[in-house]
Amino acid sequence: MSFFSGRFLHRWVRSWAVLPALWAATLAVPAWADDAFARADCPELAKTIYDAHSAAPRGSCRRDPNSPWQPVCKAIDNDKPKEWTDNLRILDTTLKVSFWEDLRQAGEGTPYCKALLRDQQAYEKKLLACGDHGPCVLRVMRARLWQIASIEEQYTGRPFGPQDLRAFLGADGKLRVSGGESLEQRALRGLAIHPLPRTFLPGDLNIIWGFEPHNAQTQTLVFSAMDGRVIALALVDDIYNRGAEQRRLPQEGRIRLFLRDPKALPTLLAPLQGWAAADALGMNVDCSGAQAEACRLWTRYPLPVTAYRLPCRGALERCSLALPPVTGAIPSPELFRQ
Known part of the structure; x- marks a missing residue:
């Protein structure tokens, strides 16, 4: 907003x-x-x-x-x-x-x-x-x-805030995701800018994202409904601004997606693909001009996504979900601006 x-x-x-x-x-x-x-x-x-x-x-x-x-x-x-x-x-x-x-x-x-x-x-x-x-x-x-x-x-709707994230995570916010950092800590670190960019998509779906100040490669992405309810959360590392000249992500590039309803996973992958394409191109993309070919490339690029089901008890790897193929219309990268 x-x-x-x-x-x-x-x-x-x-x-x-x-x-x-x-x-x-x-x-x-x-x-x-x-x-x-x-x-x-x-x-x-x-x-x-x-x-x-x-x-x-x-x-x-x-x-x-x-x-x-x-x-x-x-x-x-x-x-x-x-x-x-x-x-x-x-x-x-x-x-x-x-x-x-x-x-x-x-x-x-x-x-x-x-x-x-x-x-x-x-x-x-x-x-x-x-x-x-x-x-x-x-x-x-x-x-x-x-x-x-x-x-x-x-x-x-009302602005997204830390309370919405904590309501979604609950006790799972204490899960260790990397380097001893909890899931909640890492998620908030990637949402440390204001205001948070937001894009509205059909089907009562909002995409909200942010990044760590002075470290745009550490990002957090939130899928939410219009009533503010969080549907899924993604931790994004080393995806941002790879540029139109680049044709692949670095080995360390990854997206870790957390959701409570596995049935929602197929509906989230196409929006995630569109957002990640915009992210790899540095946001504020014009897909009708010089970046047209890059837009096509990145909207088809196989993303390094790992999905996890919450609640998760024990090691995070035990809660991973099999990824279905990306189906449905992929939103244009032009929609995602910051």
Whole structure:
């Protein structure tokens, strides 16, 4: 979840002056990407019509005199309060980027993404229907901002914390995993950054991960449900940022996966493969460009995974599980960003 959460937006929505320029820049664009809308592909939309960092976003009425959003821009320009300051302009940009980050993290086909997009086209039509009537523009934008803030709060859930990890591990947190370190100690060591990156996937599945500061090769990965319940935990060593030029992991590379329900194992391997591919490429991957071949390579790479069933009594090796083949769609490495 981005720093600018729904609660942050609720606090700032009271300052009505920040609304018009934000939503003109971020959302006041014709919904031309019908395929992406139909698929509920929020990351794709974040890269195209809602790209907060594009120098010339499609449909921008500032740059396109034929855009149907010209009346909206005119209304915003005419009604802009005199007390606007550079700081509020910066806040506009910050909130715009926050919404863009919501799209990026919402995933494809997830309830979160569908909720973000559900009323988007209707909103755009309402905004266009306002023409250059400033109060109408303001009213429609204010309502949409409240709506987006509520969606973010509903679908991002509460932040993951050590208490969630301890609830999952229970007494098994004392298991020795390597070098005399307990499972809980090693897991927390790999989650020592803030905020923790998170990606939402279909099927009520979140992937949360982190790493040890100044030692990104020591990572921890958590699979959780939307209610915060931990489903599985992975300790990841020497996988991160092997680069597009590298075609294999070092011998010391390994992923140790711990779960309480062995039946969940087949459903976790494909998401784990997608995340590990992004991890090996250093995260923030663009699989449509120069990294396309590397993305294909790493999404097929045989990962050094060992799975363990909890509770585990005695030596850890006695609790290992046979790995089924990876089945189902492997999420694109592009989804995992930090």
